[in-house]
Amino acid sequence: MRWMWIDRVTELQPRHKLVAVKNVSLAEEHLHDHFPAEPARGLLASPVMPASLIVEGCAQTGGILVGHAEEFKHKVILAKVNKFQIDRDATPGCTLRYTAIIERMDDMGASVNCTIELFDFAKPEAGFAAIGSIALMFSHLDHNMGAAGQAGQDFPAHNFVFGDAFKTLLRSSGYAVQ
Amino acid sequence: MTRDDIFAKVREVLVDSLAVDEEEVTSTASLVKDLGAESIDFLDIVFKLEQAFGFKIQQGELFPEGVAQDPKFVKDGKVTAEGLTALKAKLPHVDFSTFEQNPAITKVAEVFTVDTLVNFVSKKLGN
Known part of the structure; x- marks a missing residue:
């Protein structure tokens, strides 16, 4: 289950809404490099979930929702990040x-x-608090080559975007997937 | 809604969708050449125009579809006379007069200017 940046789907309203959670763990290696201690400069380690991976998590959440809408028959790819704002680490x-x-x-x-919320165990009374938002565009790859008069292109017949990993994630979250 | 009102809303859509400055969005600016639009931006513009003006845009109604893939319409990299006639019929909001002089298929996206969008919206609103 590499490159999965969500842990569980908690709500799915087909063709409308999908909610997913991601637990941020110190066992994730990238947190050790983002950002490491720099004793020479007197800086302590400051592990923070990279914002780029939060974008990826949102893209996976939205991508599953869009893919699920047509039973994963389309090759859905993230085509554009319109706006992204995040207010805290x-x-x-x-x-x-x-x-x-x-x-x-x-x-x-x-x-x-996609809205981004954070549950901070240091402030459990706050519950999930909004910390950011993102606007994304997804393309149905095989249907989206004519918008600017461009020639069509062929892509592999198999669905290389939605492999077993996403389907396993949906199944393990309690949702039936063919 | 006046043409100036439509232009102002179209400009908002383009500033939002293409991350360009307001001053760059002039009536004659080409979406691709001057404002840097890529293929996915055309879909984004369609969605945002629908939201801004409250109407639905059918696939192929604003931007052409299926022209490049049809051998009747494209020969040796150029849009044929038949292709041009079909394009004009499908897209009455587009000014093809400059494109007709050198109808290379690779240049077809350049015919879409800010004015093209304003013309399209104006027609959709029945002006």
Whole structure:
């Protein structure tokens, strides 16, 4: 289950909304490099979940929602990040929650808005608090080569975007997938 | 809604979608050449125009579809006379007069200017 940046799907309303959580763990190696201690400069280690991987987690949340809408028949790829804002760091021991909502979808692709919330065990009374948002565009790859008059392209017949990993994730979250 | 009102809303859509400055969005600016639009941006623009103006845009209604793939419409890398006629019929909001002089298929995306979008919206709103 490499390159999975969500741990569990907690809610799925087909063609509308998907909610997923990601537990930030100190066992994740990238946190050791982001950012390591620098004794020479007197800096202590400061492990922080990279914002780029939060974007990836949102893209996976939205991508599963868009892929699920057509039973994973389309090759759905993240085509564009329109806007991304995040207001605070996610540190080990916190839980991130991504809520993706389809704004618009057709044969060509979909636009998805995703909100990012954080549960901080240091402040459990706050619950999941909003810390950011992102606007994403997904393309149905085989249907989206004509918008600018471009020649079509052939892609592999198998669905290289939605492999078994995403389906396993949905199944292990309690959702039936063919 | 006046043409100026439509232009202002179209400009907002393009600033948002293409991350360009307001000043760059002039009526004659080409979406691809001047504002840096790529293929996925066309879909984004369609979605955002729908939101901004409250109407639905059918696939192929604003930007062409299936022209490049049809051998009747493209020969030796150029849009044929038949292809041009089909494009004009499908896309009455587009000014093809410059493109007609050298109808290379690779240049077809350049015909879409800010004015093209304003024309399209204006027609959709029944102006």
